[in-house]
Amino acid sequence: MSSISDVIARDRAAAEQPPGIASVIARDASTSGPPPAQSPAPQASQPPMLASQAASDPQYGDLSAGGMPAFTSGQVGQIAGGAAHGIGSLVNNAANLVEQGVSSGLNAIPGIRDTALARAVRSTANADTSSQAKTDQDFSKNASPGAQAASIVTPFFLPMGSVADAGSAVGNAVRAIPGMGGTAGRLIGAGLGNAATGALASAGSPINPNGPDYWSQVGGNAALGGLLGAAAPAVASAGRAVGSGVTGLLSPVLNPGRYVGQGIANALGDQAGDVAANIRSAPQFVPGSQPTTAQAGANPTLVATEKAAANANPDFKMALAQRGIDNNDARWGALMGVAGTPADLQAAQAARDAAASPLYQQAHAATANVGPAFMRYAQIPEMQQAMQAAHSAAALDAAVGRGVPPVWPTPTSNTINGSALDYTSRALGDMINDAQRQGANSRAASLTALKSSVDGWTQRYIPGVQAAKDAYAAGSVPINTMEVGQQIANGLGTRSMNAGGAPEIQMMPFRSGLTQAMRGAPYGIDANALNTLQGIGQDLQRSTVSNSLKSPGSDTAYNLAANGWLARNLYGPAFGGSTGLGRTIAGVGTAAAGHPWAGLAAAGGIGKVGQAVGNRLNAQLSNLLLNPNALLPYLDARAAPTVNAAQQALPGLLQRQVLPAAIGGITRGGLMNSN
Numbered sequence: 001m002s003s004i005s006d007v008i009a010r011d012r013a014a015a016e017q018p019p020g021i022a023s024v025i026a027r028d029a030s031t032s033g034p035p036p037a038q039s040p041a042p043q044a045s046q047p048p049m050l051a052s053q054a055a056s057d058p059q060y061g062d063l064s065a066g067g068m069p070a071f072t073s074g075q076v077g078q079i080a081g082g083a084a085h086g087i088g089s090l091v092n093n094a095a096n097l098v099e100q101g102v103s104s105g106l107n108a109i110p111g112i113r114d115t116a117l118a119r120a121v122r123s124t125a126n127a128d129t130s131s132q133a134k135t136d137q138d139f140s141k142n143a144s145p146g147a148q149a150a151s152i153v154t155p156f157f158l159p160m161g162s163v164a165d166a167g168s169a170v171g172n173a174v175r176a177i178p179g180m181g182g183t184a185g186r187l188i189g190a191g192l193g194n195a196a197t198g199a200l201a202s203a204g205s206p207i208n209p210n211g212p213d214y215w216s217q218v219g220g221n222a223a224l225g226g227l228l229g230a231a232a233p234a235v236a237s238a239g240r241a242v243g244s245g246v247t248g249l250l251s252p253v254l255n256p257g258r259y260v261g262q263g264i265a266n267a268l269g270d271q272a273g274d275v276a277a278n279i280r281s282a283p284q285f286v287p288g289s290q291p292t293t294a295q296a297g298a299n300p301t302l303v304a305t306e307k308a309a310a311n312a313n314p315d316f317k318m319a320l321a322q323r324g325i326d327n328n329d330a331r332w333g334a335l336m337g338v339a340g341t342p343a344d345l346q347a348a349q350a351a352r353d354a355a356a357s358p359l360y361q362q363a364h365a366a367t368a369n370v371g372p373a374f375m376r377y378a379q380i381p382e383m384q385q386a387m388q389a390a391h392s393a394a395a396l397d398a399a400v401g402r403g404v405p406p407v408w409p410t411p412t413s414n415t416i417n418g419s420a421l422d423y424t425s426r427a428l429g430d431m432i433n434d435a436q437r438q439g440a441n442s443r444a445a446s447l448t449a450l451k452s453s454v455d456g457w458t459q460r461y462i463p464g465v466q467a468a469k470d471a472y473a474a475g476s477v478p479i480n481t482m483e484v485g486q487q488i489a490n491g492l493g494t495r496s497m498n499a500g501g502a503p504e505i506q507m508m509p510f511r512s513g514l515t516q517a518m519r520g521a522p523y524g525i526d527a528n529a530l531n532t533l534q535g536i537g538q539d540l541q542r543s544t545v546s547n548s549l550k551s552p553g554s555d556t557a558y559n560l561a562a563n564g565w566l567a568r569n570l571y572g573p574a575f576g577g578s579t580g581l582g583r584t585i586a587g588v589g590t591a592a593a594g595h596p597w598a599g600l601a602a603a604g605g606i607g608k609v610g611q612a613v614g615n616r617l618n619a620q621l622s623n624l625l626l627n628p629n630a631l632l633p634y635l636d637a638r639a640a641p642t643v644n645a646a647q648q649a650l651p652g653l654l655q656r657q658v659l660p661a662a663i664g665g666i667t668r669g670g671l672m673n674s675n
Contacts (some may be wrong), residue, residue: 060357073146085135092128094204099124103118103121103122132207193662203222260624269638273639285536291542294545295543303548304549305625306546306625309566311619312566312618315623321499327438331539334536335505339488346472351475352472352475359467360422361404363468365415367416370461380450383424387420387427390406391406393423393427406423418458418464477523477524480521481525481526484520487516487517491516510536514537
């Protein structure tokens with residue numbers, strides 16, 4: 001069997017003229033009489049037009065070159081004449097109908113019948129009718145097809161609203177009859193109204209001079225128009241239904257994205273607007289982490305769709321896994337931004353020491369005299385314990401060059417320095433923490449009161465200690481921030497790895513690690529870092545939406561049911577192209593998309609088309625489930641369908657203008673061709 005390219009090449013070669021054909025045409029055109037009988041030109045070498053015709057037709061050159069004939073001024077004039085005839089015929093035949101009606105009315109009145117007036121009116125009406133009938137007959141026989149088409153189409157643009165109004169008046173009159181206000185009355189009224197519209201639209205139809213008498217033809221025209229008027233709405237409705245059905249069948253092939261998007265929106269139903277609002281307001285908790293449509297939309301139907309698609313489509317399951325890997329990497333990046341590096345931590349510690357150490361050195365060396373009240377507090381056992389611990393710690397730090405030795409009151413001196421007071425306050429703080437861990441709440445309360453007194457004396461007599469503490473606290477915030485981040489990362493880094501080779505950050509371990517790390521940060525952490533860590537937790541919490549809908553029964557059973565779920569809710573019942581109808585639809589759709597040979601091959605394939613269409617639908621479904629914004633247009637259309645003014649006016653335009661014009665055109669065209 002020849003290929004398509006071979007057939008095209010062969011046809012093109014057959015259409016080409018042999019060498020020297022132009023000279024033959026010129027010679028034949030200049031020679032009078034027929035060519036010699038003994039030397040007829042071979043039939044196979046004859047061009048598609050006689051030589052004499054070619055010489056007289058300026059368009060032959062265009063046709064022989066394979067082009068389309070250009071409109072000549074004569075053709076344009078013929079079409080314009082046809083348009084004028086169509087309008088004139090419509091108006092004149094309608095006017096003749098009125099004249100004939102007046103004539104018949106006058107000749108039906110006793111005393112006027114057969115009078116000069118009646119005879120004159122009848123003669124005028126008959127003459128006008130005969131003249132227009134002859135004009136219509138001559139036009140039908142002699143006009144070109146283009147002119148005849150123009151004569152039928154042009155009257156479509158005339159205002160026909162009055163005809164439609166008259167038909168509507170008939171329908172309203174029927175519905176006004178007592179007992180006709182129900183459904184039956186509305187149906188009968190609509191039918192009779194449309195029939196009246198059709199009958200009136202036929203008023204301008206031509207009259208056949210060789211046919212029956214005038215009124216018989218008028219009655220036949222009206223009957224035909226009435227029948228068309230009554231049947232037109234039903235035919236139009238059926239046409240719309242067929243067109244809608246064909247569009248629905250071809251939509252998965254021609255526009256799979258819209259097909260799937262509308263399927264998801266329809267599955268959401270009245271909740272489409274809420275889902276769209278959720279998607280638009282979905283925050284980005286972690287830079288670089290992108291939620292799926294189900295996670296952003298927060299709707300059970302979307303969760304079920306995502307779960308079913310993942311179980312039914314391996315490609316989407318892999319894409320979903322990659323999205324999880326990318327989001328986990330984004331969370332790790334945010335966490336590492338809080339944790340910093342060991343060098344960052346060392347730099348922060350050095351900065352804190354540089355700011356606080358000179359202040360502590362100066363404050364610890366300062367001295368003050370204490371009074372009897374302090375000496376009485378110094379006799380309390382807990383105070384004695386704190387002072388002993390403070391002495392050991394301060395002396396040890398001073399021995400290694402990190403502080404000033406403590407100075408305590410003696411029986412001969414009431415002097416105390418800042419080092420002794422500061423270290424005593426620190427020791428009391430450690431004792432309070434121990435009591436709280438042991439659950440000794442009353443002891444913790446008494447120690448807290450004692451520490452408050454010591455801090456008050458320190459602030460009163462040696463204020464430099466508090467200034468040093470403030471500098472130390474301010475320098476500790478970035479250090480605590482990095483320590484919290486590193487502690488969380490170290491705890492999560494020992495857990496299971498994901499498919500991308502990175503530790504999987506899960507919501508509950510992360511929250512637990514954050515809580516524990518914050519307890520070890522006495523000076524708190526940076527506010528921006530805290531927002532980052534909280535954002536990671538919120539992002540992890542949102543990701544759990546994908547697992548919020550548990551599958552009934554075993555995962556195996558769910559996997560087997562996933563394709564059926566998608567078919568019922570998104571792709572329509574049993575769609576997939578596995579049937580002959582499905583293959584034919586896919587083939588027609590492929591041909592309509594501009595690939596006719598591929599369409600024929602697809603229609604003849606067994607199972608291949610269904611698989612191809614299914615793959616395209618699944619690819620679009622994956623895109624819509626991974627990119628929330630891509631679904632928004634379909635959600636908006638489902639939530640708030642928009643009907644513009646033109647769409648609202650279209651049914652009325654069809655009823656008032658197109659319907660009567662079309663009926664009149666059919667009757668005029670049919671009768672004109674019968675003349």
